[in-house]
Amino acid sequence: MKHIRDIEAPKPEDISAREWTLTLAKYREPSAGRSWFELAITAIPFVALWALAWVSLSVSYWLTLGISLVNAAFLLRLFTIQHDCGHGSLFKQRGVSDWVGRVLGVITVTPYDVWRRTHSIHHSASGNLGRRGIGDIVTLTVEEYNARTPFGQFMYRIYRHPLTLFGFAPTYLFLLQNRLPLGLTDTAKYWVSAMGTNLALIAILSTVWFFGGIMPILLIFLPSTILAATAGMWLFYVQHQFEDAHWKAAEEWQLHEAALYGSSHYVLPQPLQWLSANIGIHHVHHLYSRIPFYRLTEVIRDHSYLAGINRMTIRESFNSARLHLWDENSRQLLSFAQAKALKA
Numbered sequence: 001m002k003h004i005r006d007i008e009a010p011k012p013e014d015i016s017a018r019e020w021t022l023t024l025a026k027y028r029e030p031s032a033g034r035s036w037f038e039l040a041i042t043a044i045p046f047v048a049l050w051a052l053a054w055v056s057l058s059v060s061y062w063l064t065l066g067i068s069l070v071n072a073a074f075l076l077r078l079f080t081i082q083h084d085c086g087h088g089s090l091f092k093q094r095g096v097s098d099w100v101g102r103v104l105g106v107i108t109v110t111p112y113d114v115w116r117r118t119h120s121i122h123h124s125a126s127g128n129l130g131r132r133g134i135g136d137i138v139t140l141t142v143e144e145y146n147a148r149t150p151f152g153q154f155m156y157r158i159y160r161h162p163l164t165l166f167g168f169a170p171t172y173l174f175l176l177q178n179r180l181p182l183g184l185t186d187t188a189k190y191w192v193s194a195m196g197t198n199l200a201l202i203a204i205l206s207t208v209w210f211f212g213g214i215m216p217i218l219l220i221f222l223p224s225t226i227l228a229a230t231a232g233m234w235l236f237y238v239q240h241q242f243e244d245a246h247w248k249a250a251e252e253w254q255l256h257e258a259a260l261y262g263s264s265h266y267v268l269p270q271p272l273q274w275l276s277a278n279i280g281i282h283h284v285h286h287l288y289s290r291i292p293f294y295r296l297t298e299v300i301r302d303h304s305y306l307a308g309i310n311r312m313t314i315r316e317s318f319n320s321a322r323l324h325l326w327d328e329n330s331r332q333l334l335s336f337a338q339a340k341a342l343k344a
Helices: 017-027 032-056 061-086 094-107 112-125 142-147 150-160 162-179 188-212 215-240 255-261 270-275 282-287 293-302 304-308 314-320 336-343
Strands: 325-327 332-334
Touching: 017 255, 017 282, 017 293, 032 061, 032 215, 032 293, 061 094, 061 112, 061 215, 061 270, 061 293, 094 112, 094 188, 112 188, 142 325, 142 336, 150 162, 162 188, 162 215, 188 215, 215 314, 255 282, 282 293, 293 304, 325 336, 332 336
Parallel strands: none
Antiparallel strands: 325 332
8 A cells, every 4th residue: 555655646747627627726816015016116116207208208209109108107017907806916905906807907008897898808707719819819610711712711800810909909908999898788787887087087188188279199008008008909919819729619618728738838038027917827827817917926936837838939929810710630830821722
């Protein structure tokens, strides 16, 4: 009879995605002090740079624009902190997380309750071919694309083109689409969230216009918002759109497997990792979304196996921009050219 100490521990690669959640549970507790600190060291520089950009209007419009573009990085970080609020991971009290998230939602021009619901749908259906369309980037299978008319294929190509996804789409999504609770219009709560955010935005921008005219809006608000939105869109794209992503038919799909293997580990230089609030450790986040962003690095440090899953560098991520169709046979995301070659 073997003693307990003689029984070998399971190898990391033999542990299922569902079983990994038991290990990750110990990282879920946030620290209120750390959470408020992370919020402060992001919000204070954001406000300070906004003020500096405003003052610089009397010096040089180009200087103002430059400061605004730098401030987009802090706006992006505020959005990722809002993202943690949506998962209830930033504070132990759900109400505190929600109200911090609602305030940040005005700054990020994103109705918090609407976004939280659509993002929850994204988490519950990511990688499920039977549940696409809300909170994600539309991805067709090779078979679905080939079944489309030439015009339908052309429209999908336009939709997936980098100029659309990382040019037009971020501006449209954050400045226009977010003004209405699209997809959730049958529920009063989400109308309140969208309209409340809109009214707060109108009040703030009207005050800015009253004291500074149109230029602070054109050279500070819009550039920082659009650049932060574009960076956010890119991060969201590479976190789920890569060659060995994980998509399955509804009857085969499993939540934990899709979370762990359908999200990338986007390895960024330390400054960019800080400014994006560790969102690149996305596979761990998807598997256990209640872990505060500042504890995700602990998971990677303690578990080298998780650190190696779906690892992607910045250079490698650029290749993902040319991948657009999921091949159910090879279980890989392909380019249009690769998909066409399958028919040859």
